[in-house]
Amino acid sequence: xxxxxxxxxxxxxxxxxxxxxxxxxxxxxxxxxxxxxxxxxxxxxxxxxxxxxxxxxxxxxxxxxxxxxxxxxxxxxxxxxxxxxxxxxxxxxxxxxxxxxxxxxxxxxxxxxxxxxxxxxxxxxxxxxxxxxxxxxxxxxxxxxxxxxxxxxxxxxxxxxxxxxxxxxxxxxxxxxxxxxxxxxxxxxxxxxxxxxxxxxxxxxxxxxxxxxxxxxxxxxxxxxxxxxxxxxxxxxxxxxxxxxxxxxxxxxxx
Amino acid sequence: xxxxxxxxxxxxxxxxxxxxxxxxxxxxxxxxxxxxxxxxxxxxxxxxxxxxxxxxxxxxxxxxxxxxxxxxxxxxxxxxxxxxxxxxxxxxxxxxxxxxxxxxxxxxxxxxxxxxxxxxxxxxxxxxxxxxxxxxxxxxxxxxxxxxxxxxxxxxxxxxxxxxxxxxxxxxxxxxxxxxxxxxxxxxxxxxxxxxxxxxxxxxxxxxxxxxxxxxxxxxxxxxxxxxxxxxxxxxxxxxxxxxxxxxxxxxxxxxxxxxxxxxxxxxxxxxxxxxxxxxxxxxxxxxxxxxxxxxxxxxxxxxxxxxxxxxxxxxxxxxxxxxxxxxxxxxxxxxxxxxxxxxxxxxxxxxxxxxxxxxxxxxxxxxx
Ligand SMILES: Nc1ncnc2c1ncn2[C@@H]1O[C@H](COP(=O)(O)OP(=O)(O)OP(=O)(O)O)[C@@H](O)[C@H]1O
Ligand SMILES: [Mg+2]
Numbered sequence: 070x071x072x073x074x075x076x077x078x079x080x081x082x083x084x085x086x087x088x089x090x091x092x093x094x095x096x097x098x099x100x101x102x103x104x105x106x107x108x109x110x111x112x113x114x115x116x117x118x119x120x121x122x123x124x125x126x127x128x129x130x131x132x133x134x135x136x137x138x139x140x141x142x143x144x145x146x147x148x149x150x151x152x153x154x155x156x157x158x159x160x161x162x163x164x165x166x167x168x169x170x171x172x173x174x175x176x177x178x179x180x181x182x183x184x185x186x187x188x189x190x191x192x193x194x195x196x197x198x199x200x201x202x203x204x205x206x207x208x209x210x211x212x213x214x215x216x217x218x219x220x221x222x223x224x225x226x227x228x229x230x231x232x233x234x235x236x237x238x239x240x241x242x243x244x245x246x247x248x249x250x251x252x253x254x255x256x257x258x259x260x261x262x263x264x265x266x267x268x269x270x271x272x273x274x275x276x277x278x279x280x281x282x283x284x285x286x287x288x289x290x291x292x293x294x295x296x297x298x299x300x301x302x303x304x305x306x307x308x309x310x311x312x313x314x315x316x317x318x319x320x321x322x323x324x
Numbered sequence: 325x326x327x328x329x330x331x332x333x334x335x336x337x338x339x340x341x342x343x344x345x346x347x348x349x350x351x352x353x354x355x356x357x358x359x360x361x362x363x364x365x366x367x368x369x370x371x372x373x374x375x376x377x378x379x380x381x382x383x384x385x386x387x388x389x390x391x392x393x394x395x396x397x398x399x400x401x402x403x404x405x406x407x408x409x410x411x412x413x414x415x416x417x418x419x420x421x422x423x424x425x426x427x428x429x430x431x432x433x434x435x436x437x438x439x440x441x442x443x444x445x446x447x448x449x450x451x452x453x454x455x456x457x458x459x460x461x462x463x464x465x466x467x468x469x470x471x472x473x474x475x476x477x478x479x480x481x482x483x484x485x486x487x488x489x490x491x492x493x494x495x496x497x498x499x500x501x502x503x504x505x506x507x508x509x510x511x512x513x514x515x516x517x518x519x520x521x522x523x524x525x526x527x528x529x530x531x532x533x534x535x536x537x538x539x540x541x542x543x544x545x546x547x548x549x550x551x552x553x554x555x556x557x558x559x560x561x562x563x564x565x566x567x568x569x570x571x572x573x574x575x576x577x578x579x580x581x582x583x584x585x586x587x588x589x590x591x592x593x594x595x596x597x598x599x600x601x602x603x604x605x606x607x608x609x610x611x612x613x614x615x616x617x618x619x620x621x622x623x624x625x626x627x628x629x630x631x632x633x634x635x636x637x638x639x640x641x642x643x644x645x646x647x648x649x650x651x652x653x654x655x656x657x658x659x660x661x662x663x664x665x666x667x668x669x670x671x672x673x674x675x676x677x678x679x680x681x682x683x684x685x686x687x688x689x690x691x692x693x
Contacts, residue, residue: 125533145536149330153534159526161342163349168342175338176535178330215531 076101076254082131084117091117093278104255106269114278115258116156119227123153136222152216152224162201177219190214191321206233226257235313236322242268335537339545347553357557361507365499378453379404381414383428390440393429395464424453497572500565501655502628504558505648508590509622511554513615516598521605551591558587574662582658582665590651593675596682603689622648647678
């Protein structure tokens with residue numbers, strides 16, 4: 070990681086839907102090679118912010134630079150260097166995963182090893198299944214696989230682990246760390262705090278369109294403790310998730 | 325990293341390939357573009373013609389003072405005498421099978437034998453209608469001859485019919501081009517409207533937007549897929565028509581190619597209607613009514629099943645405003661008159677004008693999100 074180098078810079082970003090202000094002037098930076106988490110309650114403006122960075126939505130005002138490219142003037146260039154997993158996206162339902170990978174390989178102009186990419190998200194056994202035949206979590210994993218096709222500099226993941234079973238979630242964390250270790254910057258949103266704590270190098274907390282905190286998870290926790298906060302009850306040495314994982318194993322689950 | 329410049333073409337082709345696979349796996353697409361036309365061809369092919377009266381070309385130079393003319397021109401003769409500006413046009417129509425026969429009544433040559441002479445030209449293109457008229461005429465002549473009065477000494481004799489080598493005109497030759505035109509309309513309007521609407525709804529388009537392909541590339545990629553699919557459908561319809569129902573391809577492969585070229589033009593124009601529908605439709609269930617509003621009137625009025633000439637005049641004005649009318653017209657001229665594409669440039673021009681208009685509208689109403 071090279072914490073001094075900024076790869077994404079968002080300044081005074083404002084987005085209004087009609088008269089409803091969804092994002093109210095937020096600024097932050099993402100450093101090259103880190104996993105940056107955007108946290109916040111439903112409707113806080115995470116997806117809106119993400120999709121503006123992905124050049125999929127227009128902004129009302131502010132400046133967004135992705136790898137030095139302005140989203141207003143260079144959307145096509147930006148799309149070539151980012152990988153995008155949308156909170157909600159669709160694929161031709163009647164096509165198999167291999168055929169869809171082929172499609173995206175063409176869309177990104179990249180030659181890929183389709184099977185290897187599917188294996189990265191544990192879908193090698195589903196390669197010949199149609200997209201509509203996948204379970205919700207498998208669809209989610211497929212969507213994540215498509216973000217890696219163009220070997221992107223930055224990937225954006227909008228709630229990638231929502232709907233995943235604990236095994237898939239943990240394996241995905243490993244995958245995301247591995248992607249980060251290969252030099253790709255990761256911007257991720259999540260509602261799971263354990264995930265943010267485990268995975269993210271830094272997090273920004275958004276509420277009602279404003280950033281209300283930004284730091285490393287450790288620092289935020291330390292700050293809270295320093296303010297005199299104490300947990301009501303001491304936690305046990307294991308939790309239900311540990312029980313589930315020890316019962317069902319750590320491998321990707323496919324049927 | 326040194327990568328070659330991004331190719332929109334490669335990305336567009338990727339969409340075409342994927343979309344084509346997707347279309348082929350969708351039963352409704354196959355039913356719309358193949359099953360319906362073929363069913364109609366079969367059904368209407370068996371119902372056939374059922375003419376009330378036969379059209380007969382009438383030589384303008386004929387003698388109209390004799391009793392034979394009065395009978396033939398009479399109201400209930402079952403014969404409809406048609407005159408033409410030139411003899412060449414009359415012969416041409418006979419060869420196409422549009423008229424059952426050509427009749428000319430020669431003036432009585434009193435110096436010779438004082439008999440009325442009739443020249444009858446038949447052509448195998450008119451099929452049994454020519455034979456029917458010949459026997460009708462024989463019956464009339466023998467009746468007149470046996471009546472004796474008031475022109476007792478008039479004798480009618482019929483010359484040997486001149487068989488002009490034409491070709492058989494079968495009802496499939498009329499029905500197939502119309503069905504082809506209609507299948508293109510249905511596939512263009514319904515197919516395009518549903519595909520773009522559902523790609524938008526299911527957020528497939530949104531995922532495409534996150535890749536470097538341009539929006540025009542997405543439309544072109546999808547459109548090419550639909551075009552390829554519809555052209556394959558057209559080929560299947562023509563080939564089944566040819567080999568199962570004896571559809572006539574006058575100049576063989578050339579006629580086939582001309583029909584396909586015209587099909588492609590028709591489909592591209594009709595896809596414009598589909599874009600308009602997908603832009604205007606608020607939800608999935610409002611697509612069929614919209615699309616029917618466009619396809620149904622053309623289905624009935626554009627000469628798909630019935631010749632437009634059978635409609636009352638005011639309705640014909642409507643017919644002659646519809647693009648499918650011109651596509652059908654051009655398709656028939658190419659298919660059974662053996663015309664080339666240039667011979668139907670007037671019809672093509674009107675279809676193209678419709679295309680320009682509808683795409684201008686489509687650009688206005690089309691929605692991406
Ligand atoms: N297309 C839209 N039109 C109008 N309002 C919108 C639109 N998209 C989002 N909003 C509104 O903007 C606000 C922020 O929405 P956004 O999707 O960014 O939230 P989020 O933080 O991603 O929430 P969640 O955790 O539920 O995904 C919400 O109040 C939402 O209702
Ligand atoms: Mg969201």
